Amino acid sequence: MSKPVKQVHLGAAFPGVNSHTVWSDPRSGSQIDFSSFRHLAQTAERGKFDLFFLAEGLRLREHRGKIFDLDVVGRPDTLTVLNALAAVTDHIGLAGTVNATFNEPFELARQFATLDHLSGGRAAWNVVTSSDAFTGENFRRGGFLAHADRYTRAAEFVDVARKLWDSWEADAVVADAGAGVFVRDGAIAEVRHQGPQFDITAHPTVPRSPQGHTVLIQAGNSSDGREFAAATADAIYTIHAELKAGQTFYADVKDRLAKYGRAREDLKILPQATFVLGDTEAEARERARHIRLQQVTPQGAIAHVEQVWGRDLSGYDPDGPLPDLEPLTEGVNITRDRARHHHDPLAVARRWREVAEAKKLSIRELVIELTGRYAFTGTPARVAADINAYVQGDACDGFIISGHLTPTGLDEFVDTVVPELQERGAFRTEYEGTTLRDHLGLAPAPHRGVAA
Structure with missing residues (x-):
């Protein structure tokens, strides 16, 4: 008996900055104007x-004591954008x-419950x-x-959020023809939580939302991150994309679910990926090379x-070899916020030299090699x-896909790749x-109550 075809799950990520988007392309649009967010979200819904996946940026990066100008595009508040998108989309x-x-x-x-209500259960x-x-x-x-301690706080944070979401019974709001709309007596529990991170007593102001609980995604690949996801999340946004590493x-993550009483289908694994298309394989490879040169200046x-x-x-010279001098190891703060390297700089430099020498790469070519997200x-x-x-x-269970242009980078994928997946019976x-939750094949969120 043949194995049933698994359905591919797809998310659309709004392109970031630096080596993730070609901001210098004349076709590239604003990363803060609402029309950009609307176009990408509606294109993904058409597909x-x-x-639709929106990242967060809380502070501009600084490099050598100045704002890093290649990273300045603006990043508006995430929830404000998503609430606005709820009004111009229907399903995604x-x-x-x-x-x-x-x-x-x-x-x-409260904010995510509000988004879930405004969107009809899509938060x-x-x-x-x-x-x-x-x-x-x-x-x-x-x-x-x-x-x-990051995940210790996050686990307690999610626990408290779930208590707040569960504080209203599903039928707490009652419509009455004579008296209007009122709250049924005893249908809202007081949330009391005392823990290492939070000590609150609250009556939440928003009724239980269409999904019950907002879908929870976790982005992290460490052992602690995997354990947190297995215990808590509905999906993981990960960087594992090579086939063997992905398997x-x-x-590993799916095997952790059983100890939390969860089934393997209760957690979706969605690596990030991008794509480059062409009429032929050779054309696509050449186009990919050109895009990477534009992304890594x-x-x-x-x-x-x-x-x-x-x-x-x-x-x-960026087109020359790596520096022959060693990295500084103490008192260094050349880049602030979102620096990519937290390990021993001498070990990192040694590994980079090995890669550059083995593949005969210049500085720029090496950075292109190191920073590329997986591209189909x-x-x-x-x-x-x-x-x-x-x-x-x-x-994986699918991918979070982004294009290299804002906001039209996904258009070609929706117009050409999605029909191919549909023909294979692997996509709706x-x-x-x-x-x-319906789209992801997840069970409705149970009402767990608010016991401490």
Whole structure:
């Protein structure tokens, strides 16, 4: 008996900055104007995607004591954008990345419950954490968490949010022809929570939303992150995209679910990926090479290497070899916020030199090699076949896809790759449910009550 075809789940990510988008292309639009968000979300909905995914940026990066100008595009408030998109879309899920370190459960639970109501059950929260004191300077309590404590706070945060979402019974709001709309007596529980991170007593102001609980996404690949996802999340946004690495990650996370009383289908694994299409394989490869050269500019490549070396390397040729001097190891703060490297700079430099020497790469070519997200490259039929192979081969349950242009980068994928997936019977031709949980094949969120 043949194995049933698994359905591919797809999310559309709004393109970021730096080496993730070609902001210099004349076709590139604004990353803050609402029309850009609307275009991408409506294009993804036209393609029957599960969700639209919006990242979060809480502080502009600084490099060598100045705002890093290649990173300045603006990042409006996530929830404001998603609430606006709820009014101009009908089906697609609306997922927002919001930090659990710098927010409070009552406020965030209320905001996501509101989005779920306004969208008719399409809200998702990508739970992220931070131990970054630089970003924390924007907030009253600052970057007060040790790196190891991030998930401790996040787990308690989610626990409190769920209690708040469960404080209203499903039929708490009653419509009465004579008296109007009122709340049934005893249908709202008081939420009392005392823990290491939060101590609150509350009567939430928003009724239980269409999904009950907002869909929870977790972005993290560490062992702690995987365990947090297995215990808490409905989906994981991950960077594992190579087939073998994806299969290993998939098996590891899915195997953790049983101890929390969860089934394997209760958690979807969605790696990030991009794509480059062409009429032929050769054309797609050449187009991919050209795009990467646009994404990683000469000055961007030098700045990337400076993050590890901790030195001013502006005198070096980006098309030349890596510096022959060693990185500084103490008292270095050349890049603030979103620096990519937290490990021993000498070890990182040694590994980079090995890669550069083995592949005969210049500084810029090396940075292109190191910073590229996984890209499906080829004809539409080839890309659809490759995506389907990952899902059927248990390397993931689908992908969070982004293009290289804002906001039209997804158009070509929707017009050419999605029909190929539909022909294979691996992707929906119409939405069959109304909520994001329906799209992802997740069970309705149970009402757990509010016991401490």
